[in-house]
Amino acid sequence: MELPLVVGVDGSEPSLRAVDWAADEAALRGVALRLVYASLWERYEGAALARDLGKPSEEVRAQDIVEAAARRARGRRPELAVTTESLPEEPEYALVKEGHNAAALVLGTRGRSGVADLLLGSVSLFVAAHADCPVIVLRGNNDNQARAGVHGRIVVGVGDAPSAAVRFAVQEAERRGVPLEAVRAWRCPAHETVDHPLIAGEPERVYEERAAEALEGALREVPPQAKVQRRTVEGPARKVLLAASHEADLLVVGTRRRPGHLGFQLGRVAHTVLHHSACPVAVVPERA
Structure with a gap:
């Protein structure tokens, strides 16, 4: 069975551009696309505390993020098999583990202070340095559109x-x-x-x-x-x-x-x- 192409998503524009690019790549390879969102919110806080604080549950937010990414992927490549996963883990460690069963990992850039496409985020850098499969980081295209x-x-x-x-x-x-x-x-x-x-x-x-x-x-x-x-x-x-x-x-x-x-x-x-x-x-x- 062919390994899927895995994309790290977080709801940001760079990560959605990575979804677009990965959808095209998965179609070229003829493999499934797996969309992964990871956060520690559920592990440390939990839905009950979220209600007490009057904040939306991370579980709901995570589901919204992966579903929006899945809609975007299917809209771009309707023929793709798309699966989603939300994990209560640090994103860098979760994605490195995902790489054990991935054809490749695809990530967006995630900078700070308004220069998101000039600096590489710490998650992308960590994953590129530790994953045991190819890691593709989407640089270029400042308008966040995969072409x-x-x-x-x-x-x-x-x-x-x-x-x-x-x-x-x-x-x-x-x-x-x-x-x-x-x-x-x-x-x-x-x-x-x-x-x-x-x-x-x-x-x-x-x-x-x-x-x-x-x-x-x-x-x-x-x-x-x-x-x-x-x-x-x-x-x-x-x-x-x-x-x-x-x-x-x-x-x-x-x-x-x-x-x-x-x-x-x-x-x-x-x-x-x-x-x-x-x-x-x-x-x-x-x-x-």
């Missing part, structure tokens, strides 16, 4: 070897029928000089060639029929991928997961693009 891809391109940041991020990006590009742009950033270390015997005379060319070789090695398992455009770019990976995000419908990056490690597991590149990308970002966990 069909306009650039016709998926971009993936490529490391030294075949990876889950590359495989994920290939599949996403194939589903949409668009090319995949595989980008490898490279730099000439400042401490190396042209006196080095291996790089004398043409240091930059040597590093660029090494980057191209690494790129080919990372793509060696990509099916030959896949439409992949290869590009090596000089500069820090974070800046290179942010620039590429302006001409992409989805930016895919990998992040390493260390079994048994409970700390923050999100590399600098993934952290930066999650905060500043011009398009949606998919963070794909890589097992160490």
Whole structure:
């Protein structure tokens, strides 16, 4: 049985935009859509206290939120199988657990102080750093409307070897029928000089060639029929991928997961693009 696509909802406009995007994605994949709302209100307060305080019960509010999200998803994609769930848990922990049985998690941005689409909320950041399935965060589109891809391109940041991020990006590009742009950033270390015997005379060319070789090695398992455009770019990976995000419908990056490690597991590149990308970002966990 195919795993569902899971969306974290909270009634905000960013989360509803995530519902729109996820509905389209679920239709492309041919899988069900699961809408999850999580809050600790019921656990600590309860409906009885809510009545005493003259406030609406969180249970009612939660049901309203998931039902509104379900109506939006079905209105956009009537053919979808849609299920809902409200959980009395911290949203970040609830969503990480949901990821154990999800094809991917889809989240909206949730910033503060009126800059919701400039800063990434703590829930999205935590889930991207800890989930064991791909996490897609909806960046871009300041009007909170999910739109069909306009650039016709998926971009993936490529490391030294075949990876889950590359495989994920290939599949996403194939589903949409668009090319995949595989980008490898490279730099000439400042401490190396042209006196080095291996790089004398043409240091930059040597590093660029090494980057191209690494790129080919990372793509060696990509099916030959896949439409992949290869590009090596000089500069820090974070800046290179942010620039590429302006001409992409989805930016895919990998992040390493260390079994048994409970700390923050999100590399600098993934952290930066999650905060500043011009398009949606998919963070794909890589097992160490």
